[in-house]
Amino acid sequence: MARRQSDRRAAGDGGAVVNPHLPSREDILRFISENPDQAGKREIAKAFSLKGGDRIWLKDMLRQMQDEGLLKQKRRRLSRPGALPPMAVLDIFSRDAEGGLLARPAEAEDEEGPVPLVSIRTQKGRRMSAAGVGDRVLARVFPSKDETGPAYTGRVVKVFEKRRRAVLGVFRELRDGSFRIEPVERRQPELVVEEAYRNNAKEGDLVEVEPLSQGRYGLPRAKVLDVVGSIATEKAVSLIAIHAHEIPHIFPESVLREAEAAKPATLAGREDWRKLPLVTIDPPDAKDHDDAVYAEPDRDEKNPGGVLVTVAIADVAYYVRPDSALDREALNRGNSVYFPDRVVPMLPERISNDLCSLREGEARPALAVRMRFSAEGRKLGHSFHRVMMRSAARLSYEQAQAAIDGRPDDKSGPLLETVLRPLWEAYSVLKRGREAREPLELDLPERKIILKPDGTVDRVVVPPRLDAHKLIEEFMIQANVAAAEALEANRQPLVYRIHDAPSLAKQESLREFLASLEISLAHGAALRPAQFNRILARVAGTEQEQLVNEVVLRSQSQAIYARENVGHFGLNLRRYAHFTSPIRRYADLIVHRALITAHQFGEDGLRQQDEERLEEISALISATERRAMAAERETVDRLIAEHLASRVNEEFSARISGVTKAGLFVLLPQYGADGFVPISSLGDDYYIFDEARHALVGQRSGCGFQLGDSVNVRLLEVAPLAGAMRFEVLSEPTRLPGSSKSFHKSRRGLARKQKRSSRPGVRGRR
Template identity: 70%
Template sequence: MARAPGRKAPAGDRAESRLPSREAVLRFIAENPDRAGKREIAKAFGIKGGDRVWLKDTLAALQDEGLVKKRGKRLARPGSLPGVMVLDIVSRDAGGALIARPAERDVDADEAETLVAIRPGRPGRGPAPGVGDRVLARLSPSDADTGPAYAGRVMKVFEKRRQTVLGVVRGLADGTHRLVPIERGKPELALEGGLGAASDGDLVEAEPVRGPRHGLPRARVVSVVGDQVTEKAVSMIAIHAHEIPHVFPPEVLAEAEAIAPAGANGREDWRAMPLVTIDPADAKDHDDAVHAEPDDDPKNPGGVVVTVAIADVAAYVRPGSPLDREALKRGNSVYFPDRVVPMLPERISNDLCSLREAEDRPALAVRMTFAADGRKVRHAFHRVIMRSAARLSYPQAQAAIDGAPDDKTEPLLAAVLRPLWDAYAVLTRGRTTREPLELDLPERKIVLKPDGTVDRVIVPERLAAHRLIEEFMIQANVAAAETLEGRRQALVYRIHDAPSLAKQETLREFLETLGLSLARGAQMRPAQFNRILARVAGSEHEELVNEVVLRSQSQAAYAPQNIGHFGLNLKRYAHFTSPIRRYADLIVHRALIAALGLGPDGLTPAEEERLEETAALISAAERRAMAAERETVDRLIAAHLSARLDEEFEARVSGVTKAGLFVQLRQYGADGFIPVSTLGDDYYVFDEAHHALVGRSSGLGYRLADTVSVRLVEVAPVAGGMRFEMLSPPRPQPGGRRSYHKAKRQKRGPQRGAAKRRTRRQ
């Protein structure tokens, strides 16, 4: 008789059947993340016959408790690093072994849980890596009781990076010069050997040189990056600091210029369909167009047919070409307030692959039929030639629907725009049933003056037109993943893991301080977070809870193995809709072309073999772009406010650490820091559970998301750093003085850290 799912087999049963313990099963899954399916586990432990029922029940219980997560037919530990990653080798341990960490890592991640011990390679197998190198490595959980949680074997060593420092030249009264590094917290360097073409205020690359034991470290100027660092040029700092390729090699530009427009041969002719593009008003490229109409099938009453057409970049960027190699190197386009670093040259992105109004363009399109309840009934992909009926902006399309059409949208209103909004209403029903994560965190945009300096910071209005396009694109991405899975075609998924157990527990402890509960032991679902967010909507805790829930989430990535997309609550998802600016989408386009026999320019066997490496590279490139974009905004705002020292601002506490408080200015969205030593006479202690700094004597303090008044006391525009002084008095905190003692008890020492790593590996 089979046991009920989730129940543990009695010890006696296990002894009689020689079945493994749950801990042994967990250890096998952790050590074999890419090969741990039910069949592999049964084979590893010799589980046969009726004992397979016990294994099925045990694995179901482990999933219910959140201890393992399904990745297709495989099982893995939640929150684990992927099997292949781009790493930076940062140091050596006491025994001389190389230590690395993810090249672009989650800033909220536990440092101890993301370190990787590099295993020595075989002699003669390529260049030996060293400290400072960037490598592609295959990871596995470490079998050591102490030290890094992962071990890595190097697959590839990237081009050696020069050991240089990026900084700004600062002249002193005695005629000497210093280099002020752009990286926060780095000490100044004394410049020697002359400045060459550089002058005071220039952004330069400098190479450290040996100097006397005492005094400042020394460096010499290698090259001038930019003249006189101004607000207009701060994006160049991030471009160089993150080594973002921004100049196309001559052979890439030559290839792009030589490409002839693709014709209609071998394509379905869709030029009569009134597809329209809806983009930001200042968009220069238009890679997606949409159309909708009621379904005329009597078996689908109230249903709709939605069409999404995407620029056919695969028709121009062929595997292995200079264009393709450069696109993979860049991974994605990078967007700064004053410029864009594109993945592809303008000849491709703004011309041949831009779905311009009234011009013939090749596209890869998907037609999707939805029932009245928003459930997708079927879909099909087509390689077509199309002609955009209109180029519209989000506000323009929204105004037409809201009753204020202009000369361009008036003729389109009845036949094109209203059917789009009717279809969006249908898809919204499906989204409501699906219940993706619904965080409410406004995004700010910097508006620049003509000279490139900051004019103002705004929160753009979130229109139904934005949500319409977003939902259409999500459904097209799902259709792409489903088609490729159905054809057993290899692809790169867009994956988003559930929050790690450690982050779940931290969030649970925090919510308890507000009288809110998060279920323990159950498999996480976005709906659980949505219910919490709904409970605090409109309350004083709304902003705080949204922020903490966001921080509990894992970071999305690309991978050839599917684990689903937690935030969107989708079982399979692949990026298909932006091949102009994301290499992942180009891979999916090629995969569709190969799987459906739509032409000779599909995914090649060589590309399929490298998908794991490609996914790791473009995931790292995405994180690199995010960091560069964020740092540029910080520098722009810091430069803008550098003339406003001693002014008071309204801010929100955006981060709490032992060292002090991070605050975000409400008007500008920029972050600054308040050292704990400047908060007052009390001795402030970090209360991790409450996300607060609490005075040991008074029980008063400051908490994440508190609204406070601050004074700007120091600005470092080049580093993007600002230091503030707290003006608001401390407030009573949950638990009061007891918070200090609780924080003290919860403080984790080295032994607890080691125990935590051992527990995670079991």
């Protein structure tokens, strides 16, 4: 790019003239907008021919532009706030005046402001009907040169989530003989169905319906398209989430035929590890076992106190070949989805629970990594192997832990000295390395729903966090690191698991919140997990502990899959790739194929045409992961709401888990489920939303409710199918740290404005 010849003046330098060939801010912003794929510091410097001291100037200028909000940095690429990546998941929502398709990002970015629009263009020779309104698509996105229209144009790469106009509901027959559709979504209205549009649906059926044109008066009408099943049957609650999120759950016949035709792997081309006493350690109800472990002291005199750790992972790539029916369906699903009452697997049971599962006493193919650690827990080296193994034992976490704690049973007892103790000794070594690395240590207990035989909730428990869990977790992390390092060393493209540092906007929001608790967070310096850990340690054991853990969690970016590496902030690792669960994650299968290619283990590795699609695949599997998380969360909400439906008007202990302008979200710790408290029910004071402190503050009293507060609530209303519960707070508001009259005076104008607002749920009761 040609240099600008006009004088450049550095911002904030008092007007001093600098190198006249330096680009202006407008030049830099224009280059970044026009070249989203080449917007790193190095590429910008090259484009403007900046060398030596000019590069230092550029670094300072880019940092200043980030601080001012003109730029954001993500995955070593700079972009304008609100800018879209070159490959994006979009929802097509409308057409423009000329009939062209308009789309917007499937998920909003962290930054506030208008959502950028994308004009979908078609390639010559293709009809517009390849994608339509309501579709979710993967598209290549380009900045638009037309300043009067949408900011971007896009070209559809794949339509991967066809959306019908249908909605889900439960068919109800009223006493007067009329029919209604009870909604399963919180924002969905009740619908009326006429006899002609019933389509043989019966009371209690879960149905797909198409909304019809609505008249001027009365409820909207609909017609039944399909009967999904009865809501009275087991697993009906997860069935709602499966259909609502369009999760593929029935394998095509071609996939099942291919799975049934698969033959067990042979020893050809593999090392024979069948005598090595690898063991699997999993939950007691696990059906597939894709990882096995073994450890021993390092006998090398040059590594005193060191250990050798071996992790063997099921060789799924041997059975699931590129472009096969199994492969296409696995990519379509992206990952297995885990509900309290069922699992929707990525692969058929013939593959996941039989041929690939590392069953006790049976020969199974595997990809294995042998890692060498120093006594301080630092990884000194690793090697990958394609092997045939035989699991010496299938153990549960509790079973292995009991043996170490002095309570071995008939299965774990014979393995205690030869297998289990060396594993725990190796873990103690790896733990030193973890402590030195200082990953983010959030204290957020996980809950598990125990169901009755009829599929309803029996109880909710918090499983104990055992050393056995931590051992397997740390072994798997190190195996994932080794996979990424090995592929990088071989210059082999792969899919990384990345977790970016918190955005500048989230850092500033967190900084303001911590300041209200008189806790400082440094400006300017690049944040590290250790800084968060020191903050968490400072509040440990105090009333603010849960609150600060929640806010720190909310400040974090979302982990995704990507071809380009930026490291994993939460784990504090420079490179990280998912390798250890190919039975349930497509990302791991890609990494396995890459390792096979890099180490020349066979002909079933990653092909060049697959490498060219890694960016597309990364976007797809990141989207299916988010889809699975949403479906799993909604199913838990529905199960708990159904469980508590008979306890309306009872009182519960709760914790405030979210604060919005409309009210409070409260979490019932005993059940791990959320409900809502409208702001209008909070009392006689007028409550103002304080975003920085995550609080609703009374205008007159200065007292209020803050994220993390423990409160007593009464359950007022339950909508089981929607997973929604409404509560009222019984506890009195409390004086919040840092609240003052000056705060309320500064918000008085906002309060008067809100009083005039007619939006429901915003005004407090006066």
